[in-house]
Amino acid sequence: MSNELSLTSGRANVMVYDDVNKKWVPAGTTNGFAKVHIYHHVVNNTYRVVGRKLQDQEVVINCAILKGLKYNQATPTFHQWRDNKRVYGLSFSSVDDANSFANTMLRAIDNL
């Protein structure tokens, strides 16, 4: 990630929605908090969300932020969005982390 800048990072439990069973499941192998970044590849002007578990650095999310992404702040600490394959949910450890992440996410989307 040397050519990518971390614009923000927050602590969140990363989930994906299980459409079959209609419930949220942990994005990685186990539940638990991750450090979730928004990286900006300055040269390409692309952005992505990358999250690694605090405990063992497992990458639990690595998804592009595409033009027109609808970022839904369902609650002050639970934010979500879709891509063509799945629905992601971030359950933040604090409102401050959630706000900071959301502000950066919305700016990134605006900048695409």
Ligand SMILES: CC(=O)N[C@@H](Cc1ccccc1Cl)C(=O)N1CCC[C@]12C=C[C@@H]1CC[C@@H](C(=O)N3CC[C@@H]4C=C[C@H]5CC[C@H](C(=O)O)N5C(=O)[C@H]43)N1C2=O
């Ligand atoms: C039209 C659409 O896709 N709508 C999405 C939300 C959304 C809106 C706009 C842009 C993007 C998105 Cl992802 C939507 O409603 N989704 C996506 C899959 C699951 C869900 C569809 C139905 C359910 C109804 C309740 C809500 C939901 O899942 N919530 C609301 C916030 C709450 C917060 C935390 C998570 C953690 C565990 C808890 C639970 O599932 O028990 N939970 C929830 O219940 C979350 N739901 C959703 O978020």
